[in-house]
Amino acid sequence: MSKVKLSKHSPSLDMTPMVDLAFLLVTFFMLTTKFRPDEQVIVDTPSSTAEIKLPETDILTLTVSRDGRVFFDLDGQGTRKALIEAIAAKHKVEFTPEEIHTFAVMTGFGMPVSSLPQWLKMDKAEQDAVEQPGIPCDTIRNELYDWVIYARQANPKVRIAIKGDRDVNYPVIKQVIGTLQAQDVNRFNLITNMEVGS
Amino acid sequence: MAEIAEGPDKGGKKTKPKKHSTKIDMTPMVDLAFLLLTFFMLTNTFNKPQTMEINMPAKPKTEEKEQPVPASKTVTLILGKDDKIYWFHGEVDKTKMEVTNFGKDGIRKILMDKNTAIRDAKGEPEMVVLIKPKDDSKYKNVVDILDEMNITDIKRYAIVEVQPIDLEQLKLQLNVE
Numbered sequence: 001m002s003k004v005k006l007s008k009h010s011p012s013l014d015m016t017p018m019v020d021l022a023f024l025l026v027t028f029f030m031l032t033t034k035f036r037p038d039e040q041v042i043v044d045t046p047s048s049t050a051e052i053k054l055p056e057t058d059i060l061t062l063t064v065s066r067d068g069r070v071f072f073d074l075d076g077q078g079t080r081k082a083l084i085e086a087i088a089a090k091h092k093v094e095f096t097p098e099e100i101h102t103f104a105v106m107t108g109f110g111m112p113v114s115s116l117p118q119w120l121k122m123d124k125a126e127q128d129a130v131e132q133p134g135i136p137c138d139t140i141r142n143e144l145y146d147w148v149i150y151a152r153q154a155n156p157k158v159r160i161a162i163k164g165d166r167d168v169n170y171p172v173i174k175q176v177i178g179t180l181q182a183q184d185v186n187r188f189n190l191i192t193n194m195e196v197g198s
Numbered sequence: 199m200a201e202i203a204e205g206p207d208k209g210g211k212k213t214k215p216k217k218h219s220t221k222i223d224m225t226p227m228v229d230l231a232f233l234l235l236t237f238f239m240l241t242n243t244f245n246k247p248q249t250m251e252i253n254m255p256a257k258p259k260t261e262e263k264e265q266p267v268p269a270s271k272t273v274t275l276i277l278g279k280d281d282k283i284y285w286f287h288g289e290v291d292k293t294k295m296e297v298t299n300f301g302k303d304g305i306r307k308i309l310m311d312k313n314t315a316i317r318d319a320k321g322e323p324e325m326v327v328l329i330k331p332k333d334d335s336k337y338k339n340v341v342d343i344l345d346e347m348n349i350t351d352i353k354r355y356a357i358v359e360v361q362p363i364d365l366e367q368l369k370l371q372l373n374v375e
Contacts (some may be wrong), residue, residue, distance in 0.1 A: 015224050015225075015228055016224070018228065019224055019227060019228050019231060022228060022231035022232055022235055023231050025235050026231055026234045026235050026238065029235065029238030029239055029242055030234075030238055032242065033238050033241060033242045045247075046337065046338040046341040046342065048248070048250050048341055048342075048344070048345040048348075049345055049348060049349060050248055050249060050250040050251075050345070050348065051248060052248065052249050052250070052251060053247075053248060053249070054247045054248070054249045064337070161249060163247075164337045165337065166336065166337060166338035166341075167336055167337070167338065168336065168337045169333070169334070169335075169336060169337070170277075170331045170332075170333065170334075170335045170336060170337055170339070170340060171333050172337075173337050173340070174331070177254065181254055186253055186254045186255070187251070187252075187253050187254075188251075188252065189249035189250065189251050189252075190249060190250045190251075190252060190341060190344075191247045191248070191249050192247075192248050192249065192250055192341060193247065193248060194248060
């Protein structure tokens with residue numbers, strides 16, 4: 001009776017296919033990844049059953065935080081540059097070329113135009129530390145109106161999306177929508193997230 | 199200087215290349231690859247935000263003849279505090295207001311019932327829902343009710359301002375500020 005021979009293979013196995021696969025996936029994720037832009041405020045959007053996806057480009061986002069502050073964000077560096085120049089001319093605020101550049105490459109903001117130059121001078125860490133008061137959009141001083149109208153001039157294809165916190169009081173949203181309607185924007189998007197559960 | 203060169207005293211023997219295995223240990227590389235893989239998988243924002251597209255009615259340019267919708271076809275929903283909905287069918291001062299909520303058996307059932315009732319009665323499928331968010335309602339309520347329109351497949355609805363007469367009736371009938 002001969003014993004069953006244990007094969008004397010070495011226990012190490014060929015890992016090449018696995019490495020190939022791993023690097024393939026790494027490459028895939030590296031190329032498709034798009035880092036989440038840092039947000040000015042944390043907003044908890046309401047849920048809905050809507051299934052339309054927001055396009056990635058030509059988006060003007062109006063973020064409304066829980067305490068009713070309004071933030072403005074627009075994509076496209078060239079568009080942002082054109083926008084800030086138009087706003088500077090309109091509000092007679094001087095921006096240095098560096099400040100215009102900073103504005104073109106950053107993300108959203110929420111403050112009156114008058115305090116914008118000072119804020120743009122700061123470096124990133126200082127900017128984050130500043131508590132932004134939101135863009136004035138009440139009936140007395142509606143700067144949001146100007147931002148939106150010049151953004152639409154700078155990029156006529158732009159789509160407007162409102163990203164409101166679920167617990168913000170409705171009058172703030174009404175004010176924002178009213179601002180849009182005042183310039184005949186009657187079609188816009190409300191950003192929501194997926195319905196959880198039922 | 200010349201000492202560096204190997205002397206001839208080795209006796210003409212060729213130096214043999216060492217017989218190293220051609221395989222190299224790939225474990226660290228694999229570790230690195232999977233680390234990167236995990237990093238990119240976790241930082242990737244897969245889900246693009248979802249949106250709900252709404253069309254607001256265009257503001258009337260002049261005092262124009264806006265076609266009035268017959269009151270018998272309109273259902274008005276007033277969104278109030280604490281996720282409450284006050285609703286009535288028809289004209290505000292001639293009907294009774296009722297309270298409901300956002301639950302499954304709340305507003306959805308009412309809307310569906312009303313929708314079929316109005317369609318059956320008039321022979322035309324045109325219920326109009328007026329959504330009037332009161333100033334103490336939350337943004338979430340508005341999105342929820344728009345969503346409800348989507349679910350119940352009601353095509354004609356509008357967000358409008360709450361009128362003083364609505365508030366008056368709310369106070370009178372349900373004692374709600």
